[in-house]
Amino acid sequence: MGNCTDAVDLDKRVVRVVRTIIEVSGRTSFKPFPKSRAGRQEIPLPSWLVPILREHIEKYPPNSDGLIFTNEAGTPLRRTSFRGRIWKPSLVRAELLGEIVFDDDWFEGRWVDNDGRKHVQRFDTYRQVVSHVARFGAEGITFHDLRHSYATWLVDDGVPINMAQRVLGHENASTTLQLYTRRTVDHERILKALDGDDGDPA
Structure with missing residues (x-):
């Protein structure tokens, strides 16, 4: 998640890979270039993504380094935080990890853990079931x-x-x-x- 504003051209609909974020012992820092010259590529953006990125940048201004995606403190997202708080819950909501069954009085979560065991549990709120399935479900899509x-x-x-x-x-x-x-x-x-x-x- 090391994209900064100087690497994103929404008018031309491209993202340039000019740096990465490395994480060592829980600390993050910028690395100037990817691991090879070939890694310095331009990635085309689909047209539907451009207005979403514009809205995000307007709503959440980049930090002093120009970093577009940050945590609440305005610093780079750590891998574990992104995976646990954003990525896996998003997979659950998209029905790509586990399953949620709705009823008038409860939300039932169904998931398989990393050992292949199946689980079923009911919760009072949608937020609770999403959080639980994301936390205890298997790895899911990477x-x-x-x-x-x-x-x-x-x-x-x-x-x-x-x-x-x-x-x-x-x-x-x-x-x-x-x-x-x-x-x-x-x-x-x-x-x-x-x-x-x-x-x-x-």
Whole structure:
């Protein structure tokens, strides 16, 4: 979460990776560049995200370093705080981690822990059940999972590998192909290719 205002161009709809935040023994600091020259990429922003970022910046002005996303004290978000207070609760609300069942008088949380055990518990409020499932539920989706999905979607939508490579910040296109893409199965396209354009075996 090391994005500063000098690295975000909302008019051009890009985010430039020019620094990262490292955390050692609970203390955070800026690192000037990512781990390689290829890591200094520009990432395109979808059009729907631009007004959301503008509203966020207007509502929560960046700190003195220009950092866009901070904690209540205006300092960088620590990994553990972001994961526990923002990321995992968001997964629960999006129905990507556990399950919440509503009733007139209670909220029932259902989740699986890291050991694979299933749990069911009722709570008085929605906030309570979200917090509990987020805290005790399994890991859920990670940022690495998002990178994998993003790369796969780019390739499936016909984006050339070399372009996906630049956006992902890989030194070699082979990394993009081998580690970050798993083509989704499209049986209709495969069957058409096997049968030929006219539907008869080629």
